[in-house]
Amino acid sequence: MNQGIERYLAPQSLDQALFALQELGEVTLLAGGTDLMPQAKAGRAKFKRTLMNLRGIPELKGVSREGNTLRLGALATITELLHDPLVGEHLPVLREACDHFASDQIRNAATLGGNINNASPAGDTLVPLLVLDAEVELASRPDEAIYRRRMPLSEFFVGPGKTRRAPAELLSAVLVPCPAPGHVARFYKFGARPALDISTISIGLAGVRKNGHLENVRVAFGAVAATPLRALATEEALEGRQLDAQTIARVAATARQEVQPIDDLRASAWYRQELVHNMLTRMLEHVAQN
Amino acid sequence: MSLKTEIEFTLNGVKRRATVPVEMSTLDLLRDVVGLTGTKYGCGEGECGACTIEVDGLTVNSCLMFAVDCAGRSVNTIESLAGEPLGERLRAAFVEQGAVQCGFCTPGMMMQAAHVLSACGAQDDKAIARGIEGNLCRCTGYKKIVEAIAVAGKATGA
Numbered sequence A: 001m002n003q004g005i006e007r008y009l010a011p012q013s014l015d016q017a018l019f020a021l022q023e024l025g026e027v028t029l030l031a032g033g034t035d036l037m038p039q040a041k042a043g044r045a046k047f048k049r050t051l052m053n054l055r056g057i058p059e060l061k062g063v064s065r066e067g068n069t070l071r072l073g074a075l076a077t078i079t080e081l082l083h084d085p086l087v088g089e090h091l092p093v094l095r096e097a098c099d100h101f102a103s104d105q106i107r108n109a110a111t112l113g114g115n116i117n118n119a120s121p122a123g124d125t126l127v128p129l130l131v132l133d134a135e136v137e138l139a140s141r142p143d144e145a146i147y148r149r150r151m152p153l154s155e156f157f158v159g160p161g162k163t164r165r166a167p168a169e170l171l172s173a174v175l176v177p178c179p180a181p182g183h184v185a186r187f188y189k190f191g192a193r194p195a196l197d198i199s200t201i202s203i204g205l206a207g208v209r210k211n212g213h214l215e216n217v218r219v220a221f222g223a224v225a226a227t228p229l230r231a232l233a234t235e236e237a238l239e240g241r242q243l244d245a246q247t248i249a250r251v252a253a254t255a256r257q258e259v260q261p262i263d264d265l266r267a268s269a270w271y272r273q274e275l276v277h278n279m280l281t282r283m284l285e286h287v288a289q290n
Numbered sequence B: 001m002s003l004k005t006e007i008e009f010t011l012n013g014v015k016r017r018a019t020v021p022v023e024m025s026t027l028d029l030l031r032d033v034v035g036l037t038g039t040k041y042g043c044g045e046g047e048c049g050a051c052t053i054e055v056d057g058l059t060v061n062s063c064l065m066f067a068v069d070c071a072g073r074s075v076n077t078i079e080s081l082a083g084e085p086l087g088e089r090l091r092a093a094f095v096e097q098g099a100v101q102c103g104f105c106t107p108g109m110m111m112q113a114a115h116v117l118s119a120c121g122a123q124d125d126k127a128i129a130r131g132i133e134g135n136l137c138r139c140t141g142y143k144k145i146v147e148a149i150a151v152a153g154k155a156t157g158a
Ligand SMILES: Cc1cc2nc3c(=O)[nH]c(=O)nc-3n(C[C@H](O)[C@H](O)[C@H](O)COP(=O)(O)OP(=O)(O)OC[C@H]3O[C@@H](n4cnc5c(N)ncnc54)[C@H](O)[C@@H]3O)c2cc1C
Pocket: A028, A029, A030, A031, A032, A033, A034, A035, A036, A037, A038, A054, A074, A075, A100, A101, A102, A103, A106, A109, A110, A111, A112, A113, A114, A115, A116, A117, A118, A122, A123, A124, A125, A165, A169, A170, A171, A172, A196, A197, A198, A199, B045, B046, B047, B064
């Protein structure tokens, strides 16, 4: 089942963790374990030579505000995000996604950093974070000092389970700009039952409302491609257009073309396209009416 | 050969040490290393809640948690509810309301029920049902379980 873990580390600071990562390279990172444990048991994830538990690293915890940006620590759990007052005030669409996430027990253990680095096309925080223009912060320690680079979340995913994180890097935080007044954002998750269901599809929508249309439109879909998808053609079809029946029909048709879902046990590709079309229509009608 | 490591943690209020393989789950630690078998293995993958325990005041699925991750933390299992006021109220209510049939889900259900009640106080049926979404019961149909938790909760409030 596993190749044999040779070393277990539980660093107590970011500096310690990054130093070890730089030295060792081959490390399996552990946060809440809710993806890693079942994947390892099923043989879908192989342990590297070192297992590093991130829990003791205080720099990765909590939610804070820095100017006009919210900093969501990689170790923030889904439960913490669900109850965080800053998230509730500024990022209700992320809160909504956390509310539809698994079960209480899993929300209590699952972390934001784990959800992002697991890089499942169905990861539920990814779609709202994409439409909120979130960036990931990647920390490393190539020499004496800690180095932090930022990357738009939309560029972070390469394929299922694959990201642009380098082996010596940790995802330290997610940075989200506080939306401007007039900002509207929606999240919709379709699953066969309300709890404990991996998304069949999910939809995120955001924009700034200006007399009857949306500007700065962002649309993202989950579980319809190899990675969570920013839907640029769909965004363009909506950007600046009067939110009337004609626009909504055109946008939904564009979305149906733009997604590239697969058939799997949860749904057929055709059904997923229908869901995208119909649920985006409903979402846009709701935005137009409110 | 898998690597073992020694951990120290608090289990049901008592400090203890254990030596565990680093890839072991907390469920296996509790059942096979410590010998506390009240916590049940249902699915082993986070779907059923039979393995629910409380760690640092929050409930989690012990089958998804690495045993090494118990280090330095406070872990409570179903055994900790015996003799506690809330645990006893839950036990009486589960029996009186007929919320137990085969009983396999019951330890996890009671751990989650205790968490739902103590974290949020007495609650309506909807909030209780929401709280136990992660716990499957194949026998009762949930109605009696929700009623039992509500009864135990009302006793809490009084
Ligand atoms: C029954 C069940 C139901 C679920 N339901 C949902 C659901 O509804 N929606 C959903 O989105 N997901 C769901 N999941 C998946 C899982 O719970 C989430 O993806 C969770 O957020 C993972 O977080 P974790 O802390 O447990 O990650 P872990 O399992 O600890 O780690 C996941 C991956 O991320 C890496 N990693 C973790 N932290 C970092 C970091 N800081 N830097 C770099 N890499 C890191 C790990 O090495 C690992 O590869 C479910 C899982 C189960 C078992």
